[in-house]
Amino acid sequence: MDTETKLDIITRNTEEVLTKEDLIQFLENKLPLKHYIGFEISGKIHLGTGPMSMLKVKDFMDVGADCSIFLADWHTWINDKLGGDREIIKKIAVNYFKEGMKASLKCVGGDPDKLKFVLGSDLYHNNDDYWATMIEVSKNITLGRIQRSITIMGRKEGEAVDFAKLIYPPMQIADIFVQGINLPHAGLDQRKAQVVAREVAPKLKIKPLLDKEGNKIKPVAIHHHLILGLGKPTMWPVPKDQLQELWSSLKMSKSKPDTCIFVHDSLEEIKRKITNAFCPEGEAVFNPVLDWVKSLLFRDKDSKLSIEREKKFGGDVEYGSYIDLEMDFLNKKLHPVDLKNAVAEKLIKFLEPARKHFEMPKIKKMKEEMEELLITR
Numbered sequence: 489m490d491t492e493t494k495l496d497i498i499t500r501n502t503e504e505v506l507t508k509e510d511l512i513q514f515l516e517n518k519l520p521l522k523h524y525i526g527f528e529i530s531g532k533i534h535l536g537t538g539p540m541s542m543l544k545v546k547d548f549m550d551v552g553a554d555c556s557i558f559l560a561d562w563h564t565w566i567n568d569k570l571g572g573d574r575e576i577i578k579k580i581a582v583n584y585f586k587e588g589m590k591a592s593l594k595c596v597g598g599d600p601d602k603l604k605f606v607l608g609s610d611l612y613h614n615n616d617d618y619w620a621t622m623i624e625v626s627k628n629i630t631l632g633r634i635q636r637s638i639t640i641m642g643r644k645e646g647e648a649v650d651f652a653k654l655i656y657p658p659m660q661i662a663d664i665f666v667q668g669i670n671l672p673h674a675g676l677d678q679r680k681a682q683v684v685a686r687e688v689a690p691k692l693k694i695k696p697l698l699d700k701e702g703n704k705i706k707p708v709a710i711h712h713h714l715i716l717g718l719g720k721p722t723m724w725p726v727p728k729d730q731l732q733e734l735w736s737s738l739k740m741s742k743s744k745p746d747t748c749i750f751v752h753d754s755l756e757e758i759k760r761k762i763t764n765a766f767c768p769e770g771e772a773v774f775n776p777v778l779d780w781v782k783s784l785l786f787r788d789k790d791s792k793l794s795i796e797r798e799k800k801f802g803g804d805v806e807y808g809s810y811i812d813l814e815m816d817f818l819n820k821k822l823h824p825v826d827l828k829n830a831v832a833e834k835l836i837k838f839l840e841p842a843r844k845h846f847e848m849p850k851i852k853k854m855k856e857e858m859e860e861l862l863i864t865r
Contacts, residue, residue, distance in 0.1 A: 491515045494551040498710065501543060501787060503676045506686060506709040514670065514708060519699055523548045523671040524606070526558035526663060527589075529581040530569040531862055534748040535784065536675075536715050536740035538592030539838075543787055544673060544712045546598035553671060556604040557589050558663060562612065566652050566659075567641050576861050581607060584858035591845035592751055595838055596787075611666065621695045622655075622662040628688045629658060637680040661685045664707055665695045673710045677739070682709035713783045714739040716776035717747035718765035726774045735774075749835065751842040752855065758839070762832040767824040772814050777824070777831055785834055786810040793834060797826045 494515050499505050514521065525541055548555050559581040564570060570577050582605075590600035612618050637657040639645055660681045664672050672682055689697055689706040696704045717740045726734055740748045749761055767777040785793060786809075793813060794806045802821065807813040816822040846855055 489551060497547045497551050500547065501712065501783070502710055503713050504679070504709075504711040506682060506711075510706060511708045514705075517700060519670065519705075521548065521551070521553035521671050522667070522669050523553045523555045523673055524558050524664070524667060524669045525556075525673040526560045526563070526660065527585070528560050528564040528567060528569055529577050529585050530564060531742045532745075532750045532752075532858075533585065533588035533592065534740055534742055534750050535780070535835075536748070537742075538588060538751045538842075539595050540712060540715055540784060541673075541675075542589065542592040542598060543596050543784070544710065545593060545603070546596050548671065548673070549598060549602055554604070555602065556606050556667070557586075558611075558667075559585060559605060559607045560660075560663075562608040563641075563656055563660065566656050570861070578607070578609060580858050580861065583854040587845065587851045587854055588751060588842075591842035594841035594845060595751070606667070608663075611663070615666070617695055618662060618666045621666050621692070622658050624692055624694055625661045625665070625684075625688055626658040628691050629684060633684065634658070637684065640678050640681045642677075657681055657684065661688065665689075665692060665697060668695075668697065670697055670705065670707050671710060672707050673712070675714045675739075676711045677714060679709075679711060682707075682711070685709070715783050716774070716779045717741055717744055718761060718776050719744060719747040720766040721774055724768075724774075725771075731774070749839075751839055752846040753839070754843075755836050758836055759832045762828050762835070765828060767828060769824050770818055770820050772818055777827060778814060778817065780835075781813065781827075781831060782810045785831070785838070786813075793830055795822065795826050795830045797823075801826065 495512060498511065499508065505511060525545065527537065545555050561574065561577045561581050564577045565572055565574050570580065586605050590603065593600050593603060634654050634657050636645055638647065638649060638653060640660065641653060641656055643649060661684055664685050672685065674682060686706040686709065690704050697707060699705050717738055721734055721738055723734065742748060746761060749758055765777050767775055772778050781793065785791060792806055792808050796804050801823065813822065817827065846852055
């Protein structure tokens with residue numbers, strides 16, 4: 489695979505690459521690519537956490553990158569998720585969450601056997617280099633910068649937080665360097681941590697990132713799209729100057745279960761949630777159903793979406809291009825009800841590998857244990 493092909497695969501379906509020029513240098517110099525994406529362990533896995541992330545992971549695998557999932561149990565504890573119970577967090581991480589990410593990779597056609605999982609507790613245990621790197625990173629960031637970075641935890645900038653939460657950003661940045669990651673990957677909501685990682689990279693002495701000649705390099709950060717939840721925005725129509733702010737606040741969230749689809753949802757649940765989704769006729773800018781179609785269902789040049797409808801409503805039609813579908817929707821040639829029906833059927837088929845994965849007795853038991861633990865939190 490030549491450099492141009494690899495570059496196209498790595499950068500497709502992304503919101504941002506920091507920076508494309510650095511990535512080209514990596515590829516031209518045949519630098520081994522070492523990827524990771526980290527997750528807090530906070531409950532059921534939905535389309536945004538699982539398949540959307542795994543779409544890019546599969547791309548990285550396809551170009552030969554060494555790919556890993558970081559199970560951030562310490563970060564989950566710091567951020568008060570799952571009641572702040574470390575043992576419960578760890579149990580869900582290495583059982584349900586790990587299997588959910590494997591299932592999500594199956595949905596996008598990837599091979600789970602090629603995926604490595606790293607538990608935060610394991611990385612940090614008896615690891616002087618990690619803690620020294622965390623301090624070294626901290627010495628190169630101001631307190632003000634840390635306070636502005638707490639948005640990576642889902643916290644508001646300026647929000648009063650306990651001191652432990654200020655340790656979260658430098659820990660996340662240290663995770664990158666201690667594991668030798670040159671291709672950190674995340675949703676756009678993690679951008680602030682990735683930017684700081686690039687800024688401190690030339691200053692680190694304990695675990696710097698190096699090229700083949702031993703020169704210090706910056707990690708190339710890849711940010712994928714955050715898909716919307718299915719609910720109606722708090723402000724409609726959405727003011728253009730608040731679009732990005734509202735988008736981040738209305739991204740898919742497990743805390744609003746009726747506005748997201750979990751990877752193991754039943755056929756009936758998928759249909760019900762899509763049927764009730766916010767999908768304003770003739771509107772595309774802040775339409776969650778169209779957002780899912782564009783970002784998840786039309787993920788490559790071979791993607792198609794078939795609409796079945798009565799002849800009096802235009803008859804059946806198959807779209808092989810998202811642009812064509814959006815134009816018909818904007819021109820009201822495609823009704824929201826017909827779009828929703830088609831999306832529900834497509835998602836049911838798309839998530840079939842995950843449902844089958846969680847039907848396996850051992851893995852089904854992990855899911856049931858996780859659900860029981862969530863009830864008590």
